Amino acid sequence: xxxxxxxxxxxxxxxxxxxxxxxxxxxxxxxxxxxxxxxxxxxxxxxxxxxxxxxxxxxxxxxxxxxxxxxxxxxxxxxxxxxxxxxxxxxxxxxxxxxxxxxxxxxxxxxxxx
Amino acid sequence: xxxxxxxxxxxxxxxxxxxxxxxxxxxxxxxxxxxxxxxxxxxxxxxxxxxxxxxxxxxxxxxxxxxxxxxxxxxxxxxxxxxxxxxxxxxxxxxxxxxxxxxxxxxxxx
Numbered sequence: 450x451x452x453x454x455x456x457x458x459x460x461x462x463x464x465x466x467x468x469x470x471x472x473x474x475x476x477x478x479x480x481x482x483x484x485x486x487x488x489x490x491x492x493x494x495x496x497x498x499x500x501x502x503x504x505x506x507x508x509x510x511x512x513x514x515x516x517x518x519x520x521x522x523x524x525x526x527x528x529x530x531x532x533x534x535x536x537x538x539x540x541x542x543x544x545x546x547x548x549x550x551x552x553x554x555x556x557x558x559x560x561x562x563x
Numbered sequence: 564x565x566x567x568x569x570x571x572x573x574x575x576x577x578x579x580x581x582x583x584x585x586x587x588x589x590x591x592x593x594x595x596x597x598x599x600x601x602x603x604x605x606x607x608x609x610x611x612x613x614x615x616x617x618x619x620x621x622x623x624x625x626x627x628x629x630x631x632x633x634x635x636x637x638x639x640x641x642x643x644x645x646x647x648x649x650x651x652x653x654x655x656x657x658x659x660x661x662x663x664x665x666x667x668x669x670x671x672x673x
Contacts, residue, residue, distance in 0.1 A: 482660065491665035492607070492650070499659065507660065539606055550595065552661055554606035 453555035461561045468527040472540030480543040481523040485536040530562045567664040575670045584667045586634045586651030595654040641671045
């Protein structure tokens with residue numbers, strides 16, 4: 450299995466509070482991604498990174514920000530969490546040169562916003 | 564037309580059955596195609612890449628039809644352990660990310 454960890458694995462928070470999710474990889478892969486998965490919607494891309502300090506928006510980026518200061522870490526921040534951000538969040542990595550190559554997923558973080 | 568469309572199922576089949584899933588995609592310039600498998604409350608895992616000439620991995624066969632823009636997955640001799648959701652995946656228009664279908668659920672019973 451690819452060396453990807455996510456923390457925390459579960460979190461319950463209240464509306465309006467900031468939340469940061471961490472993805473850590475040991476594969477030295479260039480590309481990292483954050484997805485959310487909701488019933489009826491499947492996996493949707495939030496943000497991705499193609500290198501240190503290089504990030505771009507995905508399909509559902511509103512309300513989220515990301516940072517990548519080291520190759521191995523990709524952080525997802527909800528500045529002010531809302532109930533609509535209750536979801537399962539997956540991080541993925543890809544070692545390809547184009548990004549549209551095989552992705553390997555972390556175990557996920559279950560976030561509940563009350 | 565949605566970028567990647569799959570029949571959500573569920574497909575309920577007995578052990579030993581052969582089952583096929585289809586998927587259509589909208590970007591005619593797509594170059595990367597995959598099938599992922601996702602078990603309940605787990606992360607998606609790569610099942611197999613899909614190549615233009617078609618490819619097989621044990622009981623699993625993937626086919627690509629570029630003219631019709633569809634991808635198929637055939638599972639032969641279904642096992643109980645094949646019960647999962649199968650995700651069809653295609654690269655994005657910009658080529659920098661992957662687009663996931665919503666998945667097809669398979670339930671294999673004894």
